[in-house]
Amino acid sequence: MGTVAALYRYPVKSMLGEAVHSVTVTESGLSGDRTWALLDGTGAVGSAKHPRKWxxxxxxxxxxxxxxxxxxxxxDGVDLPVQDPELGLRLSKLMGRQVFVSAEVPEHGRLERAVPEYQGGVPDAVRESAEVDATGETVTTGGVARGTFFDYGRVHLVTTAALTRMREVYPAGDFDARRFRPNLVVDTGARPGFPEDAWLGSRLRVGxxxxxxxxPTPRCVVPTLGHDELPPDPGIMRAVAREHRVPVFDLGRLSCLGVYLEVLEAGTVQVGDVITVEAPGA
Known part of the structure; x- marks a missing residue:
């Protein structure tokens, strides 16, 4: 049904990551993925889902x-190990407040998310409980997945078919996969659509x-932000909200692109690996 077109990991949460040709997958996800994060004195975990802060x-x-x-x-091009105290000082200057880099997940770490104006960006019940914070942004507050810096799933997959469909829906948008911060980009051929919708509950053998x-992966504001050379584009998620709102648990129909995966068996995954789908219970 497809092949691995690209592999990405993001060693520090919400920083740009790196493309790799081969990677070890463990029960915790891709080796080296989201193993560090920025924290501040309020207990917040650094996430670009709150753009004004992070x-x-x-x-x-x-x-x-x-x-x-x-x-x-x-x-500015300065390249430092995450353990170097100088990095924390420089990042604090960049953020405009004191922050530090940590590999230890705080027990009660908070994850803040800006609430988008379009429908489907957050569950309606969550939208109703949102508050305006000191930055003037309307945000919701939750937590990271227990014991990790992941928001929810530890592996995130996006298909080329979904990206192709979104380019048809919104031709002015640059639907580069990197906007959606996937771990796996799967080449499903030229036909557009959302084949991953039919995979829910299925098992994927990848390498x-x-x-x-x-x-399905609910989307936040991050794909609309500038990534490296990719410019900001608020139309990206408005297009996804118009085209692909699907049920997520009991949260209602949310704007989704991609799917979260659970790791059943560890192993090495490489670019070019063939992906096969096994039906639930197979």
Whole structure:
């Protein structure tokens, strides 16, 4: 049904990540993915989902070096190990307040999300409970997945078919996969659509690894922001909201692109690996 067209990991949450040709997948997700994050004194976990507080993270890049350590490259080109105290000082200056880089997930870490104006950006019940914070942004507050810096799923997949469909719906938009921060980009051929909708509950064999397709991926404001050379475009998510709102658990119909995966069997995944779908219970 397809092949792996690209693999990405993001060693520091909400920073730009790196493309890799081959990666080990463990029960925790892709090796080196979201192992570090920025924290501040309020208990907030740094996420560009609140652009006014954390959007500058998308001007930074993180990578795993040859020795297995994580490094961050700042907008001015300074390249530092995440453990270097100098990095925290420079990031604090960039963010305009004191922050630090950590590999330890706070027990009660908060994850703040800006509430988009279009319908389907957040569940209606969540929208009703949103509040305006000190930045003037309307936000909701939740937590990260227990014991991790992931919002929910530990592996995120996007298909080329979905991106192709969205280009048809909104030709002015640049639906580069990187806007959606996937781990796996799957080439499903030239036909547009959302084939991943039919995979929910199914198992995917990808190289040596086996996954279960858990749930569609609700989208936030991040795809509309500037990523590296990709300019900001608020029309990106408005187009997704018009075209692809689907049921997510009991939260209603949300704007989704991509799916979250659960890891059933660990193993190595490489660009070019063939992907096969096994029906639920197969």
């Amino acid at each position: 959007g500058a993270l998308l001007r930074c890049r993180s990578r795993v070096d040859d020795a297995g350590g994580v490094r961050a490259v700042l907008p 040596e690894a086996l996954f279960r397709v858990a749930v």
